[in-house]
Amino acid sequence: MxxxxxxxxxxxxxxxxxxxxxxxxxxxxxxxxxxxxASVEERVPPFLRGSGRGWVTAEYSMLPRSTVERKEREIKRGKPDARGTEIARLIGRALRAAVDMQALGERTVT
Incomplete structure (x- = not known):
């Protein structure tokens, strides 16, 4: 139903x-x-080194058969999908707004 x-x-x-x-x-x-x-690395991007602050980033991808029509993998096309890139950026911004980067220390969460 x-x-x-x-x-x-x-x-x-x-x-x-x-x-x-x-x-x-x-x-x-x-x-x-x-x-x-979530993967944690004991390093940060160069612009944050020595600051004591962490970084959070995001990746986004849909599986090939997650839609009615088979979605081709980005790696096969050789270029990133613009929609997927924007979704990853949006997720990354939302996560960074919610996380205390100082409390994270010099670590990167992806």
Whole structure:
């Protein structure tokens, strides 16, 4: 039975979904699944070295069969997808706004 547009969908969070990332979660809402992983590196971009502040960045990609028509991988096309690049930038900005970079120390979370 299909839900009406104004009905809330159940959201689930499955933590520690991947084995090797320092942090990961699989988020499910209806037929939409989002896998988020976090990798931590003990370094920062050159413009932050010596500042005591950290950095958070994001990557975004859709799997080839995540859409009705098969989505070609960026690596196969040889150039980044403009939409995906903008989504990654938006996610990165949102994460940086929410994280205390001083408390993070000189680490990068991707």
């Amino acid at each position: 299909k839900k009406k547009p104004d009905h809330l969908r159940t959201v689930t969070f499955e933590r520690r979904f991947t084995r090797h990332a320092e942090g990961s979660v699989l988020i499910k809402q209806g037929e939409t699944w989002v896998l988020c992983t």
